[in-house]
Amino acid sequence: MASYSDIARDGxxxxxxxxxxxxxxxxxxxxxxxxxxxxxxxxxxxxVLVTSNVIISLIRDWVQPQVRIPVFVMVIAATxxxxxxIMQAKLYELYKVLGIFIPLxxxxxxxxxxxxxxxxxxxxxxxxxxxxxxxxxxxxALVLLGIMREILGQGTLLHNxxxxxxxxxxxxxxxxxxxxxGFLLAILPPGAFLGLGLLIALxxxxxRRMAQRAAQPATAGQPVDSAA
Amino acid sequence: xxxxxxxxxxxxTVPQVMRRVLLGLIPGIGVMTLFFGVGVLVNIAxxxxxxxxxxxxxxxxxxxxxxRFLTDWTAVVTAALLAIGLPxxxxxxxxxxxxxxxxxxxxxxxxxxxxNPFNPAMIGYVVLLIAFPTQMTLWPTPLGVGEGAPSVQAVxxxxxGGSLDSFGGIDALTGATPLDHVKTQLGxxxxxxxxxxxxxFGLFAGQGWEWLSLAxxxxxxxxxxxxxxxxxxPAGVLGGLALISGLFWLGDADRFASxxxxxxxxxxxxxxxxxxxxxxxxxxxxxxRLLFGAGIGILTWIIRTWGGYPDAIAFAVLLMNMAAPTIxxxxxxxxxxxxxxxxxxxD
Numbered sequence: 001m002a003s004y005s006d007i008a009r010d011g012x013x014x015x016x017x018x019x020x021x022x023x024x025x026x027x028x029x030x031x032x033x034x035x036x037x038x039x040x041x042x043x044x045x046x047x048v049l050v051t052s053n054v055i056i057s058l059i060r061d062w063v064q065p066q067v068r069i070p071v072f073v074m075v076i077a078a079t080x081x082x083x084x085x086i087m088q089a090k091l092y093e094l095y096k097v098l099g100i101f102i103p104l105x106x107x108x109x110x111x112x113x114x115x116x117x118x119x120x121x122x123x124x125x126x127x128x129x130x131x132x133x134x135x136x137x138x139x140x141a142l143v144l145l146g147i148m149r150e151i152l153g154q155g156t157l158l159h160n161x162x163x164x165x166x167x168x169x170x171x172x173x174x175x176x177x178x179x180x181x182g183f184l185l186a187i188l189p190p191g192a193f194l195g196l197g198l199l200i201a202l203x204x205x206x207x208r209r210m211a212q213r214a215a216q217p218a219t220a221g222q223p224v225d226s227a228a
Numbered sequence: 229x230x231x232x233x234x235x236x237x238x239x240x241t242v243p244q245v246m247r248r249v250l251l252g253l254i255p256g257i258g259v260m261t262l263f264f265g266v267g268v269l270v271n272i273a274x275x276x277x278x279x280x281x282x283x284x285x286x287x288x289x290x291x292x293x294x295x296r297f298l299t300d301w302t303a304v305v306t307a308a309l310l311a312i313g314l315p316x317x318x319x320x321x322x323x324x325x326x327x328x329x330x331x332x333x334x335x336x337x338x339x340x341x342x343x344n345p346f347n348p349a350m351i352g353y354v355v356l357l358i359a360f361p362t363q364m365t366l367w368p369t370p371l372g373v374g375e376g377a378p379s380v381q382a383v384x385x386x387x388x389g390g391s392l393d394s395f396g397g398i399d400a401l402t403g404a405t406p407l408d409h410v411k412t413q414l415g416x417x418x419x420x421x422x423x424x425x426x427x428x429f430g431l432f433a434g435q436g437w438e439w440l441s442l443a444x445x446x447x448x449x450x451x452x453x454x455x456x457x458x459x460x461x462p463a464g465v466l467g468g469l470a471l472i473s474g475l476f477w478l479g480d481a482d483r484f485a486s487x488x489x490x491x492x493x494x495x496x497x498x499x500x501x502x503x504x505x506x507x508x509x510x511x512x513x514x515x516x517r518l519l520f521g522a523g524i525g526i527l528t529w530i531i532r533t534w535g536g537y538p539d540a541i542a543f544a545v546l547l548m549n550m551a552a553p554t555i556x557x558x559x560x561x562x563x564x565x566x567x568x569x570x571x572x573x574x575d
Contacts, residue, residue, distance in 0.1 A: 184358065
């Protein structure tokens with residue numbers, strides 16, 4: 001049985017859905033072109049992940065193993081439909097910006113992956129914690145990539161914040177580089193791939209340094225797994 | 229010069245090959261400077277400096293021998309090939325960013341010299357084309373058209389961020405390239421011969437551009453003559469481009485420009501002899517080289533004719549770079565004394 005600290009560490013760092021499992025790459029790459037978009041989709045994904053994990057954990061003893069996948073899919077689709085309707089009602093502008101990627105949360109492999117690998121085998125509190133940790137890990141990857149691409153691409157942060165935080169946030173935009181022509185590549189799809197590759201490389205480098213420090217007395221020079 | 233017995237060929241070293249490529253580029257660069265102004269040389273200088281800087285940083289980070297790799301001229305060739313594709317009125321950061329991406333993302337992140345699947349110069353070029361479409365179209369009008377090639381002051385002002393108003397503004401100094409012009413006019417339902425009226429066009433292609441292509445052709449022939457490159461890739465590129473443009477031109481000369489125009493416009497010649505022949509990223513079998521080149525020629529014509537960008541050598545080269553390993557696999561030459569084909573007639 002995984003402890004809560006293991007669950008948290010797995011979701012946020014060791015087994016991060018965005019940087020390590022490389023699940024849900026489609027929304028991760030497509031919606032991370034600005035911080036607000038990334039945050040919006042991240043929150044929606046956390047909500048879906050937690051809710052579907054909770055429901056699946058609750059019904060896990062009644063679901064026959066032969067039909068578990070269709071059952072999970074229906075649970076996830078129902079949750080996604082709920083959040084889609086909520087966003088349509090409360091955050092209509094953001095809903096329009098994120099467009100197809102809201103319903104596509106259904107097909108995000110992380111949701112099904114956690115349902116199958118964790119929620120279907122663990123009691124409710126653990127499943128809830130796992131959904132939260134994995135969702136936060138995915139959102140962290142999304143937000144980091146969003147920050148990187150927005151700064152490089154248009155020199156701002158929190159542009160269009162009112163889509164997520166309401167009218168009062170309209171002037172939250174922080175212009176980091178004024179008179180910036182913009183590096184269009186960072187906003188376009190290739191920028192997403194390059195940015196994700198660089199972030200994964202950075203994470204692997206941090207991991208390598210930590211492993212080296214941990215193994216300092218015993219063995220020096222661990223084999224390095226290459227990335228990017 | 230190393231010596232060997234009469235029957236053993238001397239393989240040139242990497243620095244030798246690279247120096248020959250640079251020598252071959254000189255006539256082209258000279259003519260380009262004559263027609264388009266000293267911006268060409270400014271671009272090359274900035275690109276080469278950035279490339280050497282990026283190369284040394286990456287070599288240091290990767291723990292490689294600095295001296296040997298830095299003096300093999302490969303970074304200089306990459307930077308020069310990138311820089312001659314850039315408009316000679318570009319701001320200074322354009323060649324700098326291009327050379328940085330070419331060396332860091334195109335070359336070293338893949339493992340350095342010999343391991344990169346894509347032509348690094350073209351990676352840098354395409355990054356610039358996608359990221360800065362406006363700056364990439366600021367081609368000055370060549371000598372003999374409009375105001376003529378921009379002056380040294382104009383070039384330096386443009387490169388280092390000054391205002392071009394005292395030179396009549398950017399619009400007085402720049403103009404559409406012939407490929408651009410023909411494409412726009414065809415879009416306005418003109419015929420090719422109508423589009424090719426005017427001072428922008430010279431004897432058989434764009435004013436200035438035709439001489440540029442001939443100068444690069446001379447440099448390319450020098451590379452062929454010194455056996456620095458094989459004939460198959462340039463023949464493939466130019467043959468493929470001539471074949472497909474010729475077929476369509478014969479079909480409808482009003483809507484499709486002639487093969488001669490295609491061959492001597494844009495970067496077709498320099499692409500065929502200098503860019504597509506990169507020994508790392510091109511095919512390596514004789515038949516494979518022909519196919520690889522023909523693919524570039526055909527793709528170039530397709531993108532020029534129906535694509536969103538006026539010239540297409542860079543995209544065509546990158547696309548064919550992806551296909552090169554497969555082409556090599558399928559065109560293995562017959563080993564002397566063995567039957568042809570791969571395991572088909574094993575009996």
